[in-house]
Amino acid sequence: MARTETSVPSPESHIPLTPATFEILMALVGGERHGYAIMREVAERSEGTVRLGPGTLYGTLKRLLDVGMVAESGERADPETDDERRRYYRITKLGLGAARAEARRLEQLVRAARRMKLIGVHQP
């Protein structure tokens, strides 16, 4: 029998997220941001170890918009820095759920790594 209801994908169905996807969603958990602000946030949080280029950022944002984890929230100039109008992005309920699910998955991994003494002990 054909299904007539539209099925809404659960956040867990998107797990595991790619590192870039998770970084972008985490940046947006703090509030809506434009592209360059996301790049800055990711670089600052990771103390410069993760740097998203414009191609990776907008390629990932496009996929996140397509699946509904991120939504556009208008276009305006950044009041702090800029003269140019920029497109702002915000995380959706689905995106937040996926970010939480991914964080739980990573937490379990870290716990397992700790149990196996891969981390949390002094290496000789």
Add this chain to the structure above:
Amino acid sequence: MSAAERAYQLLLRAYPRGFRDEYGREMALAFRDQGREVQRNAARFWAETLVDIARSAPRLQLEALRLRGDRIIQTGEGTMTKMTMAILAIMIGALEAMNALQEVWGAGIVSHDSRALLGGTIAMVAGALLITAGIALLRRSPNAAALAQAAAVTCLVVFAFLALALPLLSGFAILLGIGFPIALFAFAHWDRPRDIGAPILS
């Protein structure tokens, strides 16, 4: 706009057109802002930029191609047949051209066999024509059908030459040598009066 920004605008051409139209301006702005922050280490910045493009552009191009492929499938059987014929023409053309090149080099140039040199040269032309016809079919060029028919006739000439020179050809060779050019010729003839529509590959 600085020279670096102009260069980045050029590099953006590595991305699919639709993606560029949607995000090109935002990407250029992000590039400009990043550049202002890392002025001291321009070489590293450019290396990171190139790596970023090399990593992200092919994937987006593939996604765009897949989307176009889905659209092609949705537009009906005729387009699917055209795609199949185009891909077959490109593949068989490439095979034929490579084999012919080997033949020309081995028998024609090294051993000075004039028959092999002539056969190989015609086969290379046929292979090149098949590839061109395949691409023209994919792009839905106005002259695609004429090119496909020219390629089919040249292939038949090559096969006739080979059949005379090598009478013991395998069933597969006969199928490929006669069957495909005839099928391509018939398809091009059938396809000629039809509406050529929008390009599949841009």
